[in-house]
Amino acid sequence: MTFSSLSLHPALLKALADLNYQAPTPIQAQAIPEVLAGKDVMAGAQTGTGKTAAFTLPLLHQLLNQAQTGPSLRTLVLVPTRELAQQVYSNVCHYARHTPLTAVAVYGGTSLRPQIEALKGGADLLVATPGRLLDLLSKRALSLSQVQHLVFDEADRILDLGFKEEVSQILAQLPRQRQTLLFSATFDDSIFKLSHRWLTDPVHIEVDNRNSAAVSIDQQVYVVDADRKRELVSYLIGSKNWHQVLLFTKTRQGADALAKEMVKDGISADAIHGDKSQGARDRALEGFKQGSVRALVATDVAARGIDITSLEYVINVDLPFIAEDYVHRIGRCGRAGATGLAISLLSPGEEYLLEEIEAVLDQRLPQQWLPGFEPDFSKPVEDHRKNSRTAQRRRVKKRAQGGRTGNRRR
Numbered sequence: 001m002t003f004s005s006l007s008l009h010p011a012l013l014k015a016l017a018d019l020n021y022q023a024p025t026p027i028q029a030q031a032i033p034e035v036l037a038g039k040d041v042m043a044g045a046q047t048g049t050g051k052t053a054a055f056t057l058p059l060l061h062q063l064l065n066q067a068q069t070g071p072s073l074r075t076l077v078l079v080p081t082r083e084l085a086q087q088v089y090s091n092v093c094h095y096a097r098h099t100p101l102t103a104v105a106v107y108g109g110t111s112l113r114p115q116i117e118a119l120k121g122g123a124d125l126l127v128a129t130p131g132r133l134l135d136l137l138s139k140r141a142l143s144l145s146q147v148q149h150l151v152f153d154e155a156d157r158i159l160d161l162g163f164k165e166e167v168s169q170i171l172a173q174l175p176r177q178r179q180t181l182l183f184s185a186t187f188d189d190s191i192f193k194l195s196h197r198w199l200t201d202p203v204h205i206e207v208d209n210r211n212s213a214a215v216s217i218d219q220q221v222y223v224v225d226a227d228r229k230r231e232l233v234s235y236l237i238g239s240k241n242w243h244q245v246l247l248f249t250k251t252r253q254g255a256d257a258l259a260k261e262m263v264k265d266g267i268s269a270d271a272i273h274g275d276k277s278q279g280a281r282d283r284a285l286e287g288f289k290q291g292s293v294r295a296l297v298a299t300d301v302a303a304r305g306i307d308i309t310s311l312e313y314v315i316n317v318d319l320p321f322i323a324e325d326y327v328h329r330i331g332r333c334g335r336a337g338a339t340g341l342a343i344s345l346l347s348p349g350e351e352y353l354l355e356e357i358e359a360v361l362d363q364r365l366p367q368q369w370l371p372g373f374e375p376d377f378s379k380p381v382e383d384h385r386k387n388s389r390t391a392q393r394r395r396v397k398k399r400a401q402g403g404r405t406g407n408r409r410r
């Protein structure tokens with residue numbers, strides 16, 4: 001299949017040729033015709049498989065085919081993080097470069113004024129994080145009354161409890177008659193049920209097994225004592241001479257501390273998390289993309305969507321509290337068909353986190369340890385299972401849906 005056989009607008013085909021995209025990926029081949037046909041779509045495909053273009057290209061095509069005298073906000077893309085807003089906006093600009101269409105991105109952590117000015121210039125497509133969009137709506141900087149197409153990128157996160165209130169307020173300002181698209185690499189059952197509230201007669205597309213990690217990513221689990229994790233990280237990076245690595249920790253303080261210690265070990269490192277100013281977040285990510293930062297230590301703010309070309313290595317210094325985030329975190333490597341290696345460090349007592357991940361993946365992840373880093377199983381270990389956030393969230397979601405709560409059998 002080729003992009004031209006999907007009947008996309010010639011201006012878009014030209015941009016794809018500039019980008020050297022040879023052929024549509026499977027999610028693009030399946031989703032583009034449905035979106036072009038105006039259908040509501042709920043689409044799942046593995047990380048790094050081109051979901052952004054799968055919704056952006058057919059939406060730009062539709063915008064191009066509607067006669068307009070000037071820009072009017074007809075397409076809204078909601079994303080969960082600021083970095084993802086910047087990235088989706090940048091992709092839209094690339095795909096639309098030979099068209100007269102205009103796009104704007106709005107997200108928190110930066111001053112409102114330039115975003116208000118940009119909106120005054122008019123936009124056909126808006127990429128937004130929910131909180132900032134509501135801020136701008138309350139200041140009457142824009143209206144959503146003409147929106148015909150709505151996308152939830154990383155839909156399971158955007159429709160999750162954390163964004164529930166904000167998303168409801170945004171939906172209340174959108175026309176009922178519209179096309180709605182949900183895209184993500186992970187969907188749980190609750191999203192399937194809830195999606196029927198927002199989508200009309202949706203087409204369900206699942207390219208791979210649901211919630212699966214990309215096959216191009218080799219996943220390894222090393223058991224190591226908690227107090228030796230940092231030492232193991234430096235050993236891995238140093239002894240294997242890894243060019244660049246993205247590391248995930250469970251806390252912001254943990255991310256800062258690890259980055260500092262790595263710098264002491266002579267590894268150029270920076271941290272990215274929600275306590276940092278947007279300027280510092282931008283600098284850290286940019287430094288990593290440009291190669292001046294060798295090790296970027298992140299919390300889950302960088303787990304979703306971020307596309308770092310040719311990143312090969314991800315280390316989960318701590319496993320995520322929310323099992324689905326594992327799929328997104330490791331999906332920062334092994335993108336667009338490249339290979340990747342994702343290593344997770346597991347300390348005695350944290351096994352329940354791995355079990356939850358295995359349940360989401362429907363796959364066992366064998367555990368091993370490295371010579372010299374054998375865990376000391378004689379130490380007393382506290383089982384933190386009662387603190388499982390994945391289980392807590394499932395209970396809360398079930399309650400929100402009016403369902404019964406109870407223990408999930410695995």
Ligand SMILES: Nc1ncnc2c1ncn2[C@@H]1O[C@H](COP(=O)(O)OP(=O)(O)OP(=O)(O)O)[C@@H](O)[C@H]1O
Pocket residue numbers: 020021022023024025028045046047048049050051052053184185304305306307309331332335336
């Ligand atoms: N048809 C294509 N041919 C070649 N490269 C492509 C094609 N489509 C997308 N890409 C590239 O693949 C990379 C991953 O795309 P994208 O970020 O959209 O993935 P994704 O499926 O949204 O991943 P995630 O679930 O992590 O958000 C990007 O660098 C993009 O430019």
